[in-house]
Amino acid sequence: MKVVFSRCESYSDVKEALKEVVDRLGGIERFVRKGERVLVKPNLLSPHTPEHAVTTHPDFVRAVCELIEEAGGKVIIGDSPGMQGIGEELFERTGIKDLGYPCVLFDKERTILKNGWLLTSVLEKVDRIINLPKLKTHTLTTLTLGVKNLYGLIPGVTKKKLHTKYPDPFSFSHMLLELYFLVKPDLTLLDGIWGMEGNGPSAGNPVRPGIVAGSPSALALDVEVAKRTGAGGFPLKRIAERKKILPSYTVEGDFRFRLKLPGKRWYHLLPSWAGHILSRLYRVKPGVLPEKCTGCGVCMRNCPAGAIEIKDTARINYSRCIGCMSCQELCPFRAIVPVYGLIRR
Ligand code: SF4
Ligand code: SF4
Structure with missing residues (x-):
């Protein structure tokens, strides 16, 4: 298993950087076969235009879709945004509609029950999932990367209910890990060319880490990005290390970028059981x-x-x-x- 980083300062060079990452992971054919239907899952949290760095950039999404098509795959782009009552404007404002691929708003689709989770029925129609998170800070979970991006597979109001059930960073991150192991995307490619620091995931400040990263393991990718952005206390990383659920992996490519994290989360530096209790107080x-x-x-x-x-x-x-x-x-x-x-x- 590998986590690969490739420097990329501009979206005009994104296809080359993505190709380098995917080739180092074994080539796109390792992840997509001819005729397969591929769900491309960007981070479309809210109908922000690309320069706000809230959503996965459309040039990044386009480049991934082209790689999928070159391997003979059929693309479906889909997400469920954080807020209720958003329609097609989600795809329009984020620049995704202009790419010309089929776009599915999960909130308008049927849901399916899988191991007690209500998920989009689009999962039944696809053979593969390619996960395209954005590199951002998050006020609750410190960072939002590959594992957190899968939360959008849960349509509409159910997301709201889970926030009530898992209100603190540690229980919420536990829940995210359960979801991750249930749906396990085939490949995660991180848009870190422009990202967000401070009060992310939408009210922070855009920054340019200048990186594209990829891995078959969203969890390994997230942990490695946390280490390299100064987010050592990232709850998901703490839990994964304590539970020993991280796959063994190697890292290729270089990346360091210190992000300004949201607030003082000193309790994240404590043993995770103590951090869990204190995070509730x-x-x-x-x-x-x-x-x-x-x-x-x-x-x-x-x-x-x-x-x-x-x-x-x-x-x-x-x-x-x-x-x-x-x-x-x-x-x-x-x-x-x-x-x-x-x-x-
Ligand atoms: S806090 Fe923000 S979302 Fe809430 S009413 Fe005011 S402007 Fe609207
Ligand atoms: S529960 Fe509190 S933090 Fe969550 S949306 Fe409502 S007011 Fe905001």
Whole structure:
């Protein structure tokens, strides 16, 4: 098993960089055979245009789709965004529709039950999954990379419910790992040409790590990227190491880029059992910036705990808030910021 990094400073060079990564992993034919239907799963969190670095860049997606077609595969692009009620504008604003491939919004498709998980029925129609995450920080899980990107295979409202069930970074990351081992993508290719630091996954600042990375193991890729971006306390990495579920792998190519991480997650440096307990006490909670809030109600409609009401601006009922930070993730106006500290439950 390998994790491969290739430097790439611009999307105009992305095809060459991706080809180099895939060739070092054994060539695209190792992952796609002639006639196979391939689900291409970018990170389409919300209908942001590409320069915001919230979503996988369309040039990156195009280059992967071309590689798949060169191997004789048939492409379907699909995702379920973080917020409810989004339609075709998701593919339009992110630049994905212009690529000309079939685009499927999972929220409009049937769901299937697999080992207790409600997943998109599109999984039944494809032979392969190629996972295309974006390199970003995340206020709840520290980073969002290959494993977290699979959360979009769960359509619509179910995602909201899981936030309620797994409110802290460690239990949420445990859940993500279960999902990962259930759906196991065939190949993960990371768009780190432009990424995001600070209050990701949508309200942080775009940065240019200048990297494309790939691996058949999204988990190995995530752990290796965390080590190389200064995110040693990344909960998913901590859990994977403690549970000894990381596959053995080698690394090819060089990459270092120190990301500004969201908030002070000092408890991530403790043994993971202690970090788990403290993360429930010392938690992140959302703070509304009234001068930026337009009262649009996106946060209220997507809050899994029903903790938000709009009175000119958003008001949060902290006795109900579970600290999932979906509101911050989805606010189109960057009007919600993470606040760290002890909160009463
Ligand atoms: S906090 Fe953001 S999402 Fe919520 S009402 Fe204000 S502007 Fe809209
Ligand atoms: S207010 Fe925000 S952080 Fe709290 S439960 Fe609702 S969406 Fe999650």
